[in-house]
Amino acid sequence: DQQVKQNSPSLSVQEGRISILNCDYTNSMFDYFLWYKKYPAEGPTFLISISSIKDKNEDGRFTVFLNKSAKHLSLHIVPSQPGDSAVYFCAAILTGNQFYFGTGTSLTVIP
Amino acid sequence: EAGVAQSPRYKIIEKRQSVAFWCNPISGHATLYWYQQILGQGPKLLIQFQNNGVVDDSQLPKDRFSAERLKGVDSTLKIQPAKLEDSAVYLCASSPQVGYNEQFFGPGTRLTVL
Numbered sequence: 001d002q003q004v005k006q007n008s009p010s011l012s013v014q015e016g017r018i019s020i021l022n023c024d025y026t027n028s029m030f031d032y033f034l035w036y037k038k039y040p041a042e043g044p045t046f047l048i049s050i051s052s053i054k055d056k057n058e059d060g061r062f063t064v065f066l067n068k069s070a071k072h073l074s075l076h077i078v079p080s081q082p083g084d085s086a087v088y089f090c091a092a093i094l095t096g097n098q099f100y101f102g103t104g105t106s107l108t109v110i111p
Numbered sequence: 112e113a114g115v116a117q118s119p120r121y122k123i124i125e126k127r128q129s130v131a132f133w134c135n136p137i138s139g140h141a142t143l144y145w146y147q148q149i150l151g152q153g154p155k156l157l158i159q160f161q162n163n164g165v166v167d168d169s170q171l172p173k174d175r176f177s178a179e180r181l182k183g184v185d186s187t188l189k190i191q192p193a194k195l196e197d198s199a200v201y202l203c204a205s206s207p208q209v210g211y212n213e214q215f216f217g218p219g220t221r222l223t224v225l
Contacts, residue, residue, distance in 0.1 A: 032212050043202055043216030089153055093212060098167065101153030
């Protein structure tokens with residue numbers, strides 16, 4: 001029962017272009033969403049988050065969009081840099097701090 | 112500020128053997144989580160502690176997995192006996208309190224069961 005899904009296991013983007021990573025969820029009770037970034041042999045690190053009462057949150061090159069009616073969120077990275085190459089996980093939180101993670105998307109930014 | 116510490120980083124055992132993992136969360140963090148991440152999947156919560164009490168262990172296979180956080184600080188996760196399907200990365204995370212919308216992860220322990 002995968003409540004949070006990332007349907008693209010991998011994505012390749014040219015340096016300087018936009019990277020768009022997508023995430024879909026099934027539970028309308030999720031009230032907070034996060035994106036984590038993971039390098040090999042390291043634990044995930046927090047990147048950006050959004051509350052369910054908002055539809056957009058921006059932090060530098062990173063923007064997260066939330067479409068509650070479609071149960072869909074996306075992470076935009078502009079411009080993409082080679083150092084952004086990593087696995088990106090979206091996560092959703094139910095009240096009570098229950099985290100549900102997606103399966104991850106491996107981003108490769110080509111110099 | 113020191114991050115979440117985990118040891119060992121890697122462990123190889125044979126099936127039916129026992130193994131234990133250790134986690135030291137960020138100082139002052141009351142909430143501690145253990146996750147299992149199988150290759151190609153996202154992290155799956157095994158158990159959540161608030162101080163030394165269990166908040167959620169609904170996905171912990173209790174016939175073989177156990178975890179404790181006796182003094183409300185560091186924690187150990189044990190598997191006894193291990194099965195081939197337990198091969199995964201075991202991640203520990205902490206957060207200041209329940210309801211805090213971010214978790215801080217350690218580097219993980221990669222377990223291989225042969």
